[in-house]
Amino acid sequence: MQIRVKVNGVDYTHDVEPRLLLVHYLRDVLRLTGTHIGCDTSICGACTVQVDGNATKSCTLFAVQADGCEITTVEGLSTNGELHALQEGFKEMHGLQCGFCTPGILMTMDEYLKINPNPTEEEIRHGLKGHLCRCTGYQNIVKSVQYAANKLKKEEVPV
């Protein structure tokens, strides 16, 4: 089946089998390997990307379902080589150790901060429910998201 998708702003047309999962399309066909496969059972969130702006587990979506959609992966988060506030936050606040879970968390939190730019710690933790991290214990992930939220707020202030 032919699909047309826009991934990180670039248009692609490919012939794919209906059973090809979006995560395999992104990793194996487009070679965008920033999106990880953790559990492959819809639980861990490592494979999260945005489909039309909505955080989605790409191991739980066939590529054919995304036909006509705009997809953003972690590779699409920075602009002109400049880190996104979330990426900067994770770097500054040590929000990652092995980094396997990080791309998925960034994609969920990017959508989350657009909907809720002033989250409490509790709300950030609720927003992180769809992600498992085996390394950090989450404390620094929460701090990283808070860093990003603060930075994004400052950027909004008109000068």
Next chain:
Amino acid sequence: MIPVEFDYKKAISVEEALEALSSGDSKLLAGGYSLIPAMKLRLNQPSMLIDIGGIASLKGIEEEDGQIIIKAGTTHNDILNNDLIKTHLPFFHEAASMIGDVQVRNRGTIGGSLAHADPAADWPALVLVAEATIDVVGTGGKRNIKAADFFTGLFTTALAENEIITAIRIPIPANGSRMVYLKFENPASRFAVVGCAVLRSSDKKTTIAFTGVADYAFRDTAAEQVVSGKILDTNTIADAMNAAVYGVNVLSDNFASEDYRRHLAKVYLKRALQAIA
């Protein structure tokens, strides 16, 4: 994990989906957050998937003749953020906020959840206490199924093979009604180990339903009788706890044994009744 091969068709209308559904071993695909995991484990091997995720007439929430109508393809997230729901059915709002995680809520639909009839799903308890009706359409025409008649077994419903759920109709609770949904969630999946929904009108008529407890969600009529018409004081709540989950074949798994689950159900009933007392 890769499912077996299948054909895929994106339906643009309910009629088109119905027509495709009548051929061979085909299955509807809505959000895919129950079906795709099952297909990856090869527990489910349909020869064709009919994607109804893009059918516009299956999306949205409306108010009509004293009812809230949630179209079957509406996502958990759309229910969570809807103002009609916040105003008239706040416990649907609460329940939506507790389903899975952001990603699950972004894609999973209420119609898919009801059709799938997972014993630990949240919506079944809510449609039962709200005495909702489920609109379905099949090649033989339309019919309405009462929520009380809809769930018939483990992952089993009153839906015929070739029927599609189009909408869920929920009577707006009378002014002064109190409603609550409480859930003890599995810490990994967020599915309900026990979920308890209660709706009580100002004249004290009370409906109570449990999910997660047995093969399928059910109304607890014995507990309802204890509290209906009575003031919710400590004694009445204790009596309701005693009466609840009577004669029910309670589930047992490696997360919660039968005894523990039964106990949890009673505790959650107590908390729910206290919350609306």
